[in-house]
Amino acid sequence: MTRAELFSQIQQKSSFLCVGLDPDLEKIPSHLKAESDPIFSFCREIIEQTADFAVAYKPNIAFFEALGPKGWESLQKVQEIIPKDIFTIADAKRGDIGNTSKLYAKAFFETMDFDSITVAPYMGKDSVTPFLEFENKWVILLALTSNMGSLDFQVIEDKEGKPLFLSVLEKSQAWGSPENLMFVVGATRGELIGEVRKAVPEHFFLVPGVGAQGGSLSEVAKYGMNSTCGLLVNSSRGIIYASGEKDFAKAARKEAEKLQIEMKGLLDLYLG
Template identity: 85%
Template sequence: MNQSELFSQIQQKSSFLCVGLDPDLEKIPRHLLSEKDPIFSFCKAIIEETADFAVAYKPNIAFFEALGAKGWETLAKVSELIPKDIFTIADAKRGDIGNTSKLYAKAFFESMDFDSVTVAPYMGKDSVSPFLEFENKWVILLALTSNPGSMDFQLIEDKAGKPLYQSVLEKSQEWGSPQNLMYVVGATRGELIGEVRKIAPDHFFLVPGVGAQGGSLSEVAKFGMNSSCGLLVNSSRGIIYASSERDFAQVARKEAEKLQLEMRELLEKYL
């Protein structure tokens, strides 16, 4: 999926919602545990009820690969369920030496046909470039994350006073373009989203941290939206675990719709 197709989906649905699929056997509704494949049943119900409001789904690969070979089988089945006009993100945070990254890219882009994969930039250009070689596929590079430990490295300043995350943003734009490179920018860093947008005016941002982590959707839009929206705002726990009862999927739908309605207003305000 290219940038114009993604923006078209945002316009059609008046939404820039990404639903994170983090299926934890300890958190999914208990009645699903009697199913042959509880994780698949859970994700299937969530997708069916939220697809009207989502423009992207982000399976967190760790929740699948922790289950071994069966987890990979489940991931393949889940990815097949996602409508083809909805953007897919393999939240795998890969990044290794070049020949290894090339195989990671083949795994997620060819074998599983995801539209994008999250990538860690620490090892530099040769660890990221193999992912950028696939047509109509995307790298979503970690830039400014919302976890507490992000301050250990991302905000360290060089002698000129430039934080490391800004160097990552500037350097990585030499490797890719707004057509194949996005950035992870945490919603809980609202005051810094505007700084990131100044450095990367045309790129899409994947923004986690809205909802359960306390990020403000209105602040994200205020500081991060550009002329093509430029945002995919992810909500995981706030949607998929809104209920642990048999009505979990219907409650998830209501939570997704709430966010979509707010997004509609923000799109009307800023675009």
């Protein structure tokens, strides 16, 4: 998917919502566990009920690969039923060098046909650029994450006082462009989102941490939105586990719609 196509979806749906698919067998409604593929059944109903409001879906690969070969089959089936005009993110956080990265890219971009993949930048340029060689595919590079452990490394300053996450942003812009490179920027780091936007004014951000993790959608939009929105705000648990009963998919729809309504107001406010 191209940048223009993604922005078109945002405009059409008045939404920049990404729904995270984290199908935990211990959390999904018990009635699904009698199905032949409960993980797929759970994700299918979530997608069917939220596709009106979502411009992206983000399967968390760990929840699938933990189940072995059957989990990979479920992931492929989930990927195939996501509407083709909706952006897909393989949340895999891969990061290795040379041929290994090329094969990771081939697996997720060719075999499974995801639009994008999350990538860890710690090993540098040669761990990232193999993913950028695929036309109309995206790298979503970890920059400033919302977990507590992010403080261990991401905010360490060099001798000029520049934090590591800003060095990652500045260096990586030479590897890709706003047409194929996004950044993960956590919503719970609201005070720093403006700094990130100054460093990369044109790039899209994937923003986790809104909802269950306590991030503020209005703060994210205030500091992070640009002229083409530039945001994909992810909600996982707050949507997909809104109910643990048979009405789980309808409950998910209600939560997705709430976010979409708030997003429409923010799009109207900042983009007109």
